[in-house]
Amino acid sequence: MTDFDDYAPQAGGLAARAAAAAQRPRYLDGLNPEQRAAVETLDGPVLVLAGAGTGKTRALTTRIAHIMALGQARAYEILAVTFTNKAAREMRERVEMLVGDGAQAMQWLGTFHAISAKILRRHAELVGLKPNFTILDTDDQIRLLKQVLQAENIDDKRWPARALAMRIDGWKNRGLLPAQVPAGEAESFANGKGGALYALYQERLKILNAVDFGDLLLETLRLFRENPDVLADYQKRFKYILVDEYQDTNVAQYLWLRLISQGRRNVCCVGDDDQSVYGWRGAEVENILRFEQDFPGAKIVRLERNYRSTGHILAAASHLIAHNEGRLGKTLFTDGEEGEKPTLTGVWDSQEEARVIGEDIEQLQRKGHSLEEIAILVRASFQMREFEERFVEIGLPYRIIGGPRFYERAEIRDALAYLRCVGQPSDDLAFERIINTPKRGLGDATVQLLHEYGRRERIPLMQAARFLVETEELKPKPRGALKSLVADFERWRNLIDSKPQHELAEMVLDESGYTQMWRDDKTPEAAGRLENLKELVRAMEEFPDLAAFLEHVSLVMETEESKEQARVSVMTLHAAKGLEFETVYLPGWEEGLFPHQRSLDEQGRAGLEEERRLAYVGVTRAKRRARIFFASNRRIRGLWQPTVPSRFVDNLPSDHVEVVEAPSASQYGGYAVSRFANLDVYGSDYSTPGWKRAKAGATTPRAEPMRESRPRAKQPMTIEGEVVARSSTNARYGAGSRVFHLKFGPGTVAAVDGNKCTVDFDKAGRKMVLESFLQAG
DNA sequence: TGCGCTAAATTTTTT
DNA sequence: ATTTAGCGCA
Secondary structure, X not given: OOXXXXXXXXXXXXXXXXXXXXXXXHHHOOOOHHHHHHHHOOOOOEEEEEOOOOOHHHHHHHHHHHHHHOOOOOHXXXXXXXXXXXXXXXXXXXXXXXXXXXXXXXXXXXXXXXXXXXXXXXXXXXXOOOOOOEEOOHHHHHHHHHHHHHHOOOOOOOOXXXXXXXXXXHHHHOOOOHHXXXXXXHOOOOOOOHHHHHHXXXXXXXXXXXXXXXXXXXXXXXXXXXXXXHHHHHHHHOOEEEEOOHHHOEHHHHHHHHHHHOOOOOEEEEEOHHHOOOHHHOEOHHHHHOHXXXXXXXXXXXXXXXXXXXXXXXXXXXXXHOOOOOOOOOXXXXXXXXXXXXXXXXXXXXXXXXXXXXXHHHHHHHOOOOHHHEEEEEOOOOHHHHHHHHHHHHOOOEEEOOOOOHHHOHHHHHHHHHHHHHHOOOOHHHHHHHOOOOOOOOOHHHHHHHHXXXXXXXXXXXXXXXXXXXXXXXXXXXXXXXHHHHHHHHHHHOOOOOOOHHHHHHHHHHHOOHHHHHHHOOOOOHHHHHHHXXXXXXXXXXXOOHHHHHHHHHHOOOOOOXXXXXXXXXXXXXXXXXXXXXXXXXXXXXXXXXXXXXXXXXXXXXXXXXXXXXXXXXXXXXXXXXXXXXXXEEEEOOEEXXXXXXXXHHOOEHHHOEEEEOHHHXXXXXXXXXXXXXXXXXXXXXXXXXXXXXXXXXXXXXXXXXXXXXXXXXXXXXXXXXXXXXXXXXXXXXXXXXEEEOOOEEEEEEEEEXXXXXXXXXXXXXXXXXXXXXXXX
């Protein structure tokens, strides 16, 4: 029993409040005044602007505990929404720590999508669905769109299904039904057919009794709008509403929230505009910036006391993010020690970057730091490979977070498709996926025929197959194969109620020949795939039945990860949001990669600001040590590209950042040669003139090879005292100078910008390189 | 129908 | 460089 259970019984009575006030419950201890305001301001709309590391989750969970402790609402009258299953799970666990089993009763704690699915299943018929509708994932969605495109005779080469899917997702993210898509946009795909294709796709979904992820929200919105009584019911039910990571909401989610919260208006949104990094998938920072207008009378609480990072780290992060416009503006502070300054290191190339970081980690390890408290945060997932290779080489345990997820692996999706066919005979997409996996001689011709027949008779493929095998339409061989497949499914389906789902799954996979297919496969991954299938069957045991399991996998695309050995975490910056580590490595701070070129090209200034927020998220993950790196050469798509330091490096305050030489920089010449010997920029023939010159050049030590800490020249800048990584007192080369570069060979300087030179290389073409990597040629 | 080749496309990721 | 999808040929 917890210390405030005593207060719970009398719902919202004044007596309960008085008691609570008189005897301050222990769960409020240790909250700072702002956190306490976030917890205790129960009536009306509240926006909690919670900076990184300011105890946001604590405030949120304590608020829930507080509501229940005061008896203001029961667990099932509180709606608590998160974005990810992980966040939902964490919130449930932490509420549980405060109120004990009371958290179990929180049936409305979950992701936007899970809660929407729950509501939709209850009222499915009101939006033209059956309660057992299937939830399609991205893969199914694209395959279905491909069919729609083909049916419309649209060249899916020129108009790829993936692109249409993105457009439709975009519309759904903005809460637009086909009829509501602005005319200009509706015409923007396949010679004006975009909107029509969207409508056709929605029709197909209804026929399949299926929804995609976007529909979960969109159809719930429609349900609420078209059925005020249903909406009123939920508005009344949810006495308190809490939303986590509000800065990540898209328009559909925003509208959803507005509708559902209009009843009692006790809505509390928690977020940080500086950590909005999902604009590219429809999130609207504006939602949080506009909160006060949307919810008049809203109380704003700012959490600015940071409990996570040391002073220098916080100063660096704050200074960096201050370059963004359009912020609500928070000033994070800490009473903690200044700690170590974040470091900035320039390295020759991405391989050296991995090497240096690996060595640094080993050194920390020797000093007794746990690998669990160390993370490498990259901008793009291709950067991970270099670290993986290096860590395997030196035997450093690591863990990749966010790679292809369990339920997205091909073998798991195949297995699930079999199970979906058993549980839901009308699941055409699933049936099509496995009809010829393993190969049973049922190719395009057969599928085409099934489609035709199914469409003509308005029946699912499985049923079409059942009829078709009784006719002469098919050639004997496919006919026999299809007949036995249909019979198999009927047999399995009859066992649904009599056999535990995991045993049934095992049986289906064996008897269909699916497991055999992988046993016969001699590629190195086959063993792992069989292992995954076993894991799948094991995971099924924990569910009451097949339907429950299928619902779980469609919404929760992840499995628990084992934590038996301490490992370094390697993940993208996006995946790192919400996490914290003692030591954080931030490699790849180079123009083009971070900020990512594409983000700049497509989103312009907004894109740049989002990238900068991502940098801010990265730095603020660090509790005690942040180490930033940039390389001068990076292999992108197999080609070595010269790179220049990120503008974010210039956004760091020099007072709080220490510039550190890479260990190898002092022996740069010799090192570069050995490194260079592995490359074959000029072909593998080491006797070519280019190679000889490169070698000669590299062994000649140069005056100032890798130093970024040259005397700082003041450049016109908005903010004083920044690290000037690209500064240069005197340009050594002018336009027209002949120069030589280790990787690109001889060339002519075309333009000079600070210490960056644009050079027309004789062989490699025009590149921008750092002046310090050039020598007179 | 199935295999093997060529060609194209490669930011971020949840649900 | 690597992977994947689509196409053409056996």
